Amino acid sequence: MLNSVSGIRFYSSFVLLLCYAAKVKVTSSKGIEEVKNLIKTVGIPSKTSSPAKSLENGNWVKLICGASFEDVVDIRNLSLVYTLAGVNCIDCAADVSVVSAVNDGIDAAIGICPLPRPWVMISVNDDEDLHFRKAEFDPEDCPLDCSRPCERVCPADAISLGAQKSTAQFFYGTNLPETFKGGVLTERCYGCGRCIPVCPYDKIRVSSYVRDAYATSELLRRNDVDALEIHTTGRQIAPFKELWDGLGDSVKRLRLAAVSLPDNGESTVSSMNAMYSVMEPDLCCFNLWQLDGRPMSGDIGRGATRESIAFALRLAAIKERPCGFLQLAGGTNAHTVDGLRKVGLFQTASFPNTTGSPNSLHPMISGVAYGGYARKIVGRILSYMQSQHGIASIEDYPEHLLKALREALSLVGTVKCYNPFPANT
Numbered sequence: 001m002l003n004s005v006s007g008i009r010f011y012s013s014f015v016l017l018l019c020y021a022a023k024v025k026v027t028s029s030k031g032i033e034e035v036k037n038l039i040k041t042v043g044i045p046s047k048t049s050s051p052a053k054s055l056e057n058g059n060w061v062k063l064i065c066g067a068s069f070e071d072v073v074d075i076r077n078l079s080l081v082y083t084l085a086g087v088n089c090i091d092c093a094a095d096v097s098v099v100s101a102v103n104d105g106i107d108a109a110i111g112i113c114p115l116p117r118p119w120v121m122i123s124v125n126d127d128e129d130l131h132f133r134k135a136e137f138d139p140e141d142c143p144l145d146c147s148r149p150c151e152r153v154c155p156a157d158a159i160s161l162g163a164q165k166s167t168a169q170f171f172y173g174t175n176l177p178e179t180f181k182g183g184v185l186t187e188r189c190y191g192c193g194r195c196i197p198v199c200p201y202d203k204i205r206v207s208s209y210v211r212d213a214y215a216t217s218e219l220l221r222r223n224d225v226d227a228l229e230i231h232t233t234g235r236q237i238a239p240f241k242e243l244w245d246g247l248g249d250s251v252k253r254l255r256l257a258a259v260s261l262p263d264n265g266e267s268t269v270s271s272m273n274a275m276y277s278v279m280e281p282d283l284c285c286f287n288l289w290q291l292d293g294r295p296m297s298g299d300i301g302r303g304a305t306r307e308s309i310a311f312a313l314r315l316a317a318i319k320e321r322p323c324g325f326l327q328l329a330g331g332t333n334a335h336t337v338d339g340l341r342k343v344g345l346f347q348t349a350s351f352p353n354t355t356g357s358p359n360s361l362h363p364m365i366s367g368v369a370y371g372g373y374a375r376k377i378v379g380r381i382l383s384y385m386q387s388q389h390g391i392a393s394i395e396d397y398p399e400h401l402l403k404a405l406r407e408a409l410s411l412v413g414t415v416k417c418y419n420p421f422p423a424n425t
């Protein structure tokens with residue numbers, strides 16, 4: 001896997017360079033004016049506050065680029081679009097090229113409209129975790145009559161197959177059939193696993209990895225990372241402690257330390273308390289619990305968000321939980337806020353013990369993180385743009401930026417309560 005990761009890094013830097021080199025300097029000022037007008041119409045400058053204030057106000061929104069998603073061109077453009085849409089945080093893979101791409105997208109967005117800068121968060125894991133894996137298969141092993149369901153089911157367009165002459169043909173003559181070429185585009189695969197059960201020939205495997213604590217601590221020492229998220233199963237404290245200890249005093253530079261965990265039923269709060277006691281002596285910043293309902297499923301449909309809401313409802317009722325903001329993720333989509341409203345959890349006042357300050361009163365749920373769904377609604381515009389213009393910076397094509405921004409606003413606005421805007425604004 002190490003070679004693969006190095007390969008991704010090299011690829012990422014290379015593609016990012018290409019992206020910059022191809023950047024068209026002259027943008028359509030009329031198109032960019034339309035983008036600025038849309039931002040004004042929905043009221044972002046007056047309704048968007050700093051990340052810390054948004055956490056306290058219960059209207060925090062985080063874009064999840066994906067702990068394993070490393071396509072720096074898409075990540076840069078997604079970061080630009082969602083910064084303009086007013087997100088408070090952008091969560092990405094713990095990789096130098098990816099972090100640079102996120103910061104570049106944020107800088108470009110702020111150059112268009114001076115909005116509060118979102119925090120940049122990197123995601124790591126303390127043990128095996130669904131978010132930290134890549135699918136892989138040898139396309140030459142695939143039967144040629146396979147209808148390639150893996151390609152169709154992949155939400156990240158991470159599988160690409162074409163036909164080629166068999167390598168065996170080179171050695172054994174010319175009458176051998178063609179084989180598939182291509183396979184998984186490693187930098188785009190984010191480990192959702194949907195391709196595995198649809199393969200009729202059981203050809204797809206996954207390769208898991210754990211982010212290295214030392215490399216993470218080095219990344220945190222740079223000046224362009226604000227927040228860290230640790231993905232954990234919450235079932236064992238030892239790997240969590242080992243990772244936290246391995247990060248050393250780099251955690252003292254953080255503005256936010258988040259833990260992403262699944263609902264482990266009765267044991268959830270006790271494991272949260274155990275993790276909090278590990279972190280507490282070094283915590284000089286806010287902390288947050290990401291309630292991971294149904295991982296990597298928000299793009300599947302309306303019902304995907306139910307588990308994260310049920311998780312939030314259960315946890316909000318338990319007063320013995322440790323300090324820290326609560327934020328939803330895992331299956332979140334355009335229906336999440338409606339679901340929160342129905343159960344009385346959307347921006348509703350709560351009891352003390354939310355932020356560590358005993359006298360503070362804040363909403364029980366501080367906000368929502370959007371991943372697969374957020375990437376899907378903007379990603380289809382990015383794909384179309386790429387098919388028309390090749391690798392590009394989205395601000396160089398304001399008509400696409402406007403479309404992408406409308407999509408992003410329709411999602412972020414559910415939490416931020418933006419003013420409505422006409423479909424063709």
Ligand code: SF4
Pocket residue numbers: 134135153154155156157158159184188189190191192193194195196
């Ligand atoms: S694991 Fe998910 S993202 Fe990766 S190739 Fe399979 S379907 Fe695509």
Ligand code: SF4
Pocket residue numbers: 137139141142143146147148149150151161198199200201202203204
């Ligand atoms: S579904 Fe399986 S056999 Fe078919 S192309 Fe995909 S990986 Fe190969």
